[in-house]
Amino acid sequence: MPLVKTPKASFAQKLKRFFFVDLIKGMGLTLKYNLGAIIDKDAVAGKGIYTEQYPKVRPDVAPRFHGAPRLNMDPETHDTLCIACNLCAIACPEDCIDVIAMDVEIVVAGKPRRKKVLDEFIFDTSRCMFCALCQEACPTSCLELTQDFELATYSRAGFVWNREMLEQGRETVKYTS
Amino acid sequence: MHQVEIATTQETLLDSPEMVLNMGPQHPSTHGVLRVVLRLDGETVIDLDCDIGYLHRGMEKIAENRMYTMIAPYWDRLDYIAAVSNGLVWVETVEQMMGLDVPPRAHYLRTILTELNRIASHLLWLATHALDIGAITVLLWALREREEILKIFERQFGARLTCHAWRVGGMPNDAYDDFHKDVKQFVNNFPKRIDEYETVLSENRIWLSRTVGIGVIAAEDAIAIGLSGPALRGSGVAWDVRKSRPYAAYADMDFDIPLGENGDTYDRYLVRLEEMRQSRRIVDQALENLPDGPVNAKLPKIVKPPVGDYYHSIEGPKGEIGCYIVSDGTAQPWRVRVRPPSFVNLQALRQMCIGHLVADVVAIIGTLDIVLGEIDR
Numbered sequence: 357m358p359l360v361k362t363p364k365a366s367f368a369q370k371l372k373r374f375f376f377v378d379l380i381k382g383m384g385l386t387l388k389y390n391l392g393a394i395i396d397k398d399a400v401a402g403k404g405i406y407t408e409q410y411p412k413v414r415p416d417v418a419p420r421f422h423g424a425p426r427l428n429m430d431p432e433t434h435d436t437l438c439i440a441c442n443l444c445a446i447a448c449p450e451d452c453i454d455v456i457a458m459d460v461e462i463v464v465a466g467k468p469r470r471k472k473v474l475d476e477f478i479f480d481t482s483r484c485m486f487c488a489l490c491q492e493a494c495p496t497s498c499l500e501l502t503q504d505f506e507l508a509t510y511s512r513a514g515f516v517w518n519r520e521m522l523e524q525g526r527e528t529v530k531y532t533s
Numbered sequence: 534m535h536q537v538e539i540a541t542t543q544e545t546l547l548d549s550p551e552m553v554l555n556m557g558p559q560h561p562s563t564h565g566v567l568r569v570v571l572r573l574d575g576e577t578v579i580d581l582d583c584d585i586g587y588l589h590r591g592m593e594k595i596a597e598n599r600m601y602t603m604i605a606p607y608w609d610r611l612d613y614i615a616a617v618s619n620g621l622v623w624v625e626t627v628e629q630m631m632g633l634d635v636p637p638r639a640h641y642l643r644t645i646l647t648e649l650n651r652i653a654s655h656l657l658w659l660a661t662h663a664l665d666i667g668a669i670t671v672l673l674w675a676l677r678e679r680e681e682i683l684k685i686f687e688r689q690f691g692a693r694l695t696c697h698a699w700r701v702g703g704m705p706n707d708a709y710d711d712f713h714k715d716v717k718q719f720v721n722n723f724p725k726r727i728d729e730y731e732t733v734l735s736e737n738r739i740w741l742s743r744t745v746g747i748g749v750i751a752a753e754d755a756i757a758i759g760l761s762g763p764a765l766r767g768s769g770v771a772w773d774v775r776k777s778r779p780y781a782a783y784a785d786m787d788f789d790i791p792l793g794e795n796g797d798t799y800d801r802y803l804v805r806l807e808e809m810r811q812s813r814r815i816v817d818q819a820l821e822n823l824p825d826g827p828v829n830a831k832l833p834k835i836v837k838p839p840v841g842d843y844y845h846s847i848e849g850p851k852g853e854i855g856c857y858i859v860s861d862g863t864a865q866p867w868r869v870r871v872r873p874p875s876f877v878n879l880q881a882l883r884q885m886c887i888g889h890l891v892a893d894v895v896a897i898i899g900t901l902d903i904v905l906g907e908i909d910r
Contacts, residue, residue, distance in 0.1 A: 487606035
């Protein structure tokens with residue numbers, strides 16, 4: 357197990373300190389960085405620069421990112437994929453999902469049946485932790501947390517998303533340049 | 534022990550009584566909402582008291598009303614700088630209660646990602662500690678490296694800070710496609726970066742005069758208070774949960790525990806820098822030997838651990854994070870208690886500060902590496 361050693365001030369070290377070697381070494385390194393930012397071609401091309409010019413340049417958000425919720429629809433029929441099973445609401449630790457279902461009469465093979473369909477879906481993003489447990493609980497890949505991260509609104513009521521907002525997405529101004 | 538003679542009753546022409554100074558709760562150097570009440574003689578600290586609880590959210594009580602699988606995202610919010618480690622202690626405790634066999638690939642991925650989290654936490658500590666003392670350059674450099682780790686976290690877990698990284702029985706997803714490449718790139722670049730921090734700080738005369746001999750705590754005192762993590766190892770006590778009670782895949786890893794000699798702020802700085810190098814070594818080894826296979830154990834539909842009480846602890850970046858769960862056989866825990874490293878480490882503040890100057894209090898709070906989310910819970 358290595359011991360960390362506090363530097364003992366030997367004669368050579370005292371001499372170094374007298375000639376400001378420690379400061380010159382540190383300043384040299386920072387100067388190298390400063391010159392690098394000016395001269396380095398990589399830096400000019402954006403490789404050496406770590407600052408993202410948001411909102412002019414939009415960040416590259418990872419595919420797995422847990423952002424704004426969305427209710428997915430069948431791409432062909434545009435019907436909701438939600439089967440109103442309520443599993444997401446049960447899985448949510450913060451209890452911020454309300455699934456409101458209604459019974460409809462349908463006819464299956466000539467016999468009348470009752471079927472539970474989705475009526476309204478309330479998602480309170482102000483209490484959401486974006487833990488993605490609801491997304492994992494969903495059996496039909498309907499509820500999904502998307503890459504959209506701009507969730508600020510002007511009122512508390514704006515944080516409560518209804519079915520229409522969850523399906524169509526919320527209109528936000530995207531400042532580009 | 535480093536002790537400074539304090540003249541409390543000085544006979545001067547002008548009467549200079551002791552002064553009580555409030556530091557915080559809104560103070561940039563207390564790293565959160567910590568209030569420190571200082572009793573000063575001139576600029577020397579005679580006594581101090583900490584006032585905590587401003588960030589109390591009742592985590593342990595919340596946990597009593599949630600299912601076992603739901604609590605992990607709350608645990609991220611204890612020590613939000615090291616959310617991955619905090620999530621791991623909850624998940625591993627529940628797994629041990631259930632007697633689950635987690636696949637080796639999950640263990641190795643947990644090792645890699647918690648060690649990356651340790652580096653990220655130490656980098657943020659270095660950034661803020663150096664900023665408190667007056668070195669701004671290191672802040673920018675350390676946050677640059679932390680950003681690379683957070684990008685790996687975002688791609689792997691879907692979040693940067695409070696990741697909700699683990700599930701009971703394994704992981705939510707397998708490693709993403711470029712995981713190996715990204716981590717390897719970080720591992721290869723990182724040693725050069727630590728050398729840069731050392732060039733700027735380790736021999737810098739200002740850094741030395743601000744840290745050497747400041748906030749000394751002897752090994753016996755450190756053990757008596759119950760310090761853990763780098764704060765304990767800075768005093769020369771070889772105690773690391775990764776070695777003494779190996780969890781995840783640490784039993785297969787080859788790494789050293791850095792130890793300090795004097796137990797001062799400078800030694801704790803060196804210990805943390807060396808720990809980052811060792812963490813990098815662990816990540817490198819685990820990445821080379823990463824086994825194939827599933828990442829999830831078979832889990833019953835509802836997690837219901839058997840009746841009993843369990844304690845499990847892991848080595849977080851700040852020290853030993855422990856989790857004590859009492860189960861009554863239902864799907865919700867009956868009682869949960871966290872052993873937070875920052876809370877215990879903060880208790881050493883008074884002993885470390887007495888006799889030093891007010892400016893050193895800032896350095897000592899920085900060296901203890903506290904996170905108030907964990908202290909107040």
